[in-house]
Amino acid sequence: MAENKVNMLADFAPVSTETWKAKIIADLKGADFDKKLVWRTPEGFNVQPFYRREDLKGLKTTVSAPGQFPYVRGTRTNNDWAIRQNICACKNARKANEKALEVLNKGINSLGFCLDKEKLTYHFIKTLLNGIAADCIAINFSICACAAPKLANILVRYYGRMGYDVKHMVGSINVDPIKNMLVKGKPMTREQVSAKIAEVVKAAKALPGYRVVGVNSVVLNNSGAYATQELAYALAWGAEYMTMLTEAGVPNYRAANAIRFNMGIGGNYFMELAKFRAARLLWAKIVEAYKAPIFTTALRNAAKMNVSAETSRFNMTIFDAYVNLLRTQTETMSAALAGVDEITVTPFDITYERPTDFSERIARNQQLLLKEEAHFDKIVDPAAGSYYLENLTASIAAEAWKQFLAIQEQGGMYQMVAEGKVQEHMAANLKARLNDVAKRKEVLLGSNQFPNFTEKAAKKIKADAGACSSICTCKTDKKQAACGCGSSCENALPTLPVARAAEEFEQLRLETEGAKKQPVAFMLTIGNLAMRIARAQFSCNFLACAGYKVIDNNGFATIAEGIKAARKAKADIIVLCSSDDEYATLAPKAWKKLQNAKEIFIVAGAPACMEDLQKLGIQNFIHVRCNVLETLKGLNSQLLKK
Secondary structure, eight states, rough: OOOOOOOOOHHHHHOOHHHHHHHHHHHTTTTOOOHHHOEEEESSSEEOOOOGGGGGGGGGGGOOTTTTOOTTSSSSSSSSEEEEEEEEOOHHHHHHHHHHHHHHHTTTTTEEOOOOOGGGOHHHHHHHHHHHHHHHTEEEOOOOOGHHHHHHHHHHHHHHTTTOOOOGEEEEEEOOHHHHHHHHOOOOOOOHHHHHHHHHHTTTTOOEEEEEEETTTTTHHHTTTTTHHHHHHHHHHHHHHHHHHHHTTOOOHHHHHHHHEEEEEEEEEHHHHHHHHHHHHHHHHHHHOOOOTOHHHHHHHHOOOEEEEESSTTTOOTTTTHHHHHHHHHHHHHHHHHSSSSSEEOOOTTTSSOHHHHHHHHHHHHHHHHTTTTGGGGSSSTTOOHHHHHHHHHHHHHHHHHHHHHHTTTTTTHHHHHHHHHHHHHHHHHHHHHHHHHHTTOOTTTTTTOTTTTOOGGGGGGTTTOSSSTTBSSSOHHHHHHHHHSSSTTOOOOEEEEEEEEHHHHOOOOOOOHHOOOEEEEEEBBBBBHHHHHHHHHHHHHTTTTTTTTOOOOSSEEEEEEEEHHHHHTSSEEEEOOHHHHHHHHHHHHHHTTTTTTSEEEEOOOOOOHHHHHHHTTOOOOOOSSOHHHHHHHHHHHHHOO
């Protein structure tokens, strides 16, 4: 038998992009290609429905290798990121030490400690680090900026007495006056900000492996910032600190090596992955700008952006909280594949209680799973060469750079924060984003879409839920205010808005849960089988977002039969579910029987006859263009008063 050989390249002619696009347009059957398939992202640029090799031409993201300037493909030749867990050490050094030793035996290799400046002594640090091999892991500290130089001196002394080579110790002290201005509203002059960061950099000179100046753009992420917004502000933030340090006489390479970026990880999987790749590229270019008179090897190495990434709190929820595990897992995957230096996974229960041992264990294991089972640490920059991700990286870089330049034109990051412009921008952005959540343009599984119909959450919410900072679960704000790092003065700056995307839906549902009677919504399904099923499912999902009890039905032969069944079920809401054509006759019949009744009557859909129905007095319609949140608020205001 003759052997039949197929040569894919020779036997099949290449297909041009124009041919592919012509075929797609033909299949759209008259629909507009750009409106139907081109995604206009919230980040400010368009994403095409497909990319090809030709789209890589001219992209600067493809010209370097991992570990090579400008580091778009990573700052290392491996992908073994650090797994971090944060521990509150504000009150008791011994207990914090016990917990640290415990988690170090469970896969953690980076510790974060929150400290109280009032308790900071050599003995306290000695107790805190007792038994910890500090030369084998990264140790990070968060403390009031005014106490940071003292902490640096104590660490140098402690490490020296323990016999460590202080030049090779790795960790951070998170000094970030601009963050305090944003979060606490404390007014500071540029000279005060510069003095604080310069002082700690000089104090930590003997610890070259310690990043002692933080750029905490994670607070923007948690306030609803999109990828390009967070990146642009983070770059401007870092550039501000670079300028301040070099003006204070700190060598350019040492200034760059002192800065750590503590960034958030949003829920858009590929966008976040590309964000971190673009961040390294742009930061390397910014550091390069400080090369005068020459771009030394030391400065080139210092241009490696050091990123500690933390999963976002903005999209975390109280209801259906185990979905938070899915959110943090995909976020962790984004950051890991992007090659960040360190990742902190926020425990899934942080929204309603102090993280438990169980939730902290799960958070650790989420990263261990990616390393030990998925082998994410074995491959450097797997996104390299992907037509889509390379273009996404370039687009994010271009848009973030555009926004960065706009910030610089307005005086830079410090000036914009001091004038309240960043806070104002983020407040407007949050308002728009929450509006998208209210209209389901942005979906939060379990909150504004596909809720758990029977879940109750009020009893699981603890009074001390949440945290006062990204690594602390105690309340230290009053002490910080007393030392000048908080804000209690009359001239306080506006602060960043603090909100989660699901909060308003959760509040609505908690109100329902606390009512004397749970409202009942009854689906009066009638007419066209396909349409009544679809609209009943839509309506059940819609109304359950407010915590109402929903009752679906197979269908009724008449309106009268449906209303009788609804009243037998003691319904507070009756939802007519049928087809648009049938609403013209069915809705008036139902309204005639219900207009003076106690039940709220709703039509599921936005039929062509809606204006005519409104003239009859029917005012309640639920459909895909509704503002779900406002509609449910209106229903709650009627139902919960009864």
